[in-house]
Amino acid sequence: MTVDVAARLRAARGGRLRRAQATIVVALRMMLHDKAKLIGTTLGVVFAVVLAAQQLGVLFGLLQKNTMFVDNAGADLWIVPPGTTQTAPGQRMSTALLDQARATPGVAVAAPLLMIGTSVTKPGGGSEATTLVGFDLATGLGGPWNVVAGDVAALRAPDALFFEDAQREKFGGLNLGSVREVGGHKVRVVGFTWGLQPFGPPFSFADIDTVRDLGAVPADQLSFVLIKLAPGADRAAVAADLAARCPTATVIATPTFHATIVSTLLRQQLGITFGTSTAFGLIIGFIIVALSMFSAVLDNLREYGTLKAIGLTSWDLTRMLVVQSIVYALLGSLIGLGLVALMSAGIRGPNLIVIVPRTLVLATPIIMTVLCMLASVLALRRVRRLEPGMVFR
Amino acid sequence: MTLAIDARGVGKVFGAGALAFRALDAVDFQVTPGELVMLVGPSGSGKTTLLSILGCVLTATEGELRLFGERVSGRPERELPVLRRALIGFVFQGHNLIGALSARDNVRLVLESRGTTAHAARAEADALLAAVGLADKRDRLPAELSGGQRQRVAIARALAGSPPLVLADEPTAALDAHAGLEVTELLTRMCRERGTTVVVVTHDNRIFHLADRIVHIEDGRIVDGRLSGVAA
Structure with missing residues (x-):
């Protein structure tokens, strides 16, 4: 071989x-x-x-859950108290900021938002905490979304509130038309949202004037100013102009506000x-x-x-x-x-x-x-x- | 004539210093093409070490080895698999088939690892299995075959691709007397038909008669059975 x-x-x-x-x-x-x-x-x-x-x-x-309010409020820019890292009741600002914002070129809408922490008294006694959001009904900025019952327009009625659907039982068996007590005032349930529960107490929504009454908040105070830009307006330029006009507050774009909340939470527990x-x-x-x-x-x-x-x-x-x-x-x-x-x-x-x-x-x-x-x-x-x-x- | 195996002064030392153990000592071992040589000797005599060096799975500490004229010693380690694929078929003591592969695929693997196409490998594997009498068992896994049948598959695998050299390590050790003889006869017959050179390490004197030459090795040295007429 x-x-x-x-x-x-x-x-x-x-x-x-x-x-x-x-x-x-x-x-x-x-x-x-x-x-x-x-x-x-x-x-x-x-x-x-x-x-x-x-x-x-x-x-x-x-x-x-913690960024949903910012994402769904419908604003392009926010005017917030300095150091704000979340959408929750806290430091208040002057309503003068609202006028400054409305006078700024490129701003189509400037709406006030008031957030207060309060509690709902249950019929059988006891109470449950809620974050009451008062928004401007005329613009709808910062108003409820994921509405599963009722009509937002019904909030025009005095002492009308939207509650979170998942909290019906917690608040003592809520239904449309149920009456509860908030801050010593009678309120009536006119609608429900679904899933609007941040880390803290669930959101309830009402007209801003109703919230002022319920929380005894002075008429010249608000929590945030929500800005809707005019068509074609440059967000950065308007933000810079607003920041110059409102030196006591922080002007922040919605995506930046979202990112701030996320990074703050991730740095924490x-x-x-x-x-x-x-x-x-x-x-x-x-x-x-x-x-x-x-x-x-x-x-x-x-x-x-x-x-x-x-x-x-x-x-x-x-x-x-x-x-x-x-x-x-x-x-x-x-x-x-x-x-x-x-x-x-x-x-x-x-x-x-x-x-x-x-x-x-x-x-x-x-x-x-x-x-x-x-x-x-x-x-x-x-x-x-x-x-x-x-x-x- | 080019020798099939030409090992000169081959030595192997395992370990170092005080623990050093010399397994082979200046071994000269030559085999002519087509010859069937049996390496015999007591346990620990160095048979398997020599077979491992001949099979390019172990490198010698000293000496020179040539297979079919091709120098093996001194080659870089990465070249040794190429030499094994090109020149050598193995039959192991414990058959060493891949348990997850059928008899046919065990044979095919050797062929395909040498670059044979899937179709050609399948045809050659079937032919080899038929030649070892296992045509009807080619789809069986090794676990589904008897010891003798597994060793037949191992022979088919060793002959896949017609290597010019087959090295067998105690091919009868795991078999009964009858199966052992039958398997060795099969290996011998098929290798002779192909002109394949065969080196068998064995203790089994019942198969000695099948050898062309028997080489005795003791204490790492060849004591009997050297090929005559080879210049030192």
């Missing part, structure tokens, strides 16, 4: 694509063959995805709590995947040694583990996101909504792929260090 060694070596050096395809198939078959490891590792990824995505979803939901639980989810998932993949390699060490002995390179085996990592990540992400979607639908309510934005859905498989590939490093190191000669021992 004549052996053309040169031709054989040439042939053995080629065929990289074919070898890559073959090793990918072997990697997948090995994964599917060891069903216990497959399930265990996938569950690790699912666990990480569910915990991290659910925690982030709840965080986004809570952030949305909220960010730390959810950031920690999300990180724990990812870390635990990482550990499960790393141990599971390492254990799968240990269980199949002889097979990996055999693959090396028959001529596969360390890179071929690396490719196998990378393929397995990617499959684990994608499979786990798919199942995990599906579970998160189900859980989100299940726990969705006026008090809590889980928001899983598209960016998070798209980022999850990518993050999990990176995580799984990092988790496979331990297994990779073992496989790469494996001597093919071990098959003869």
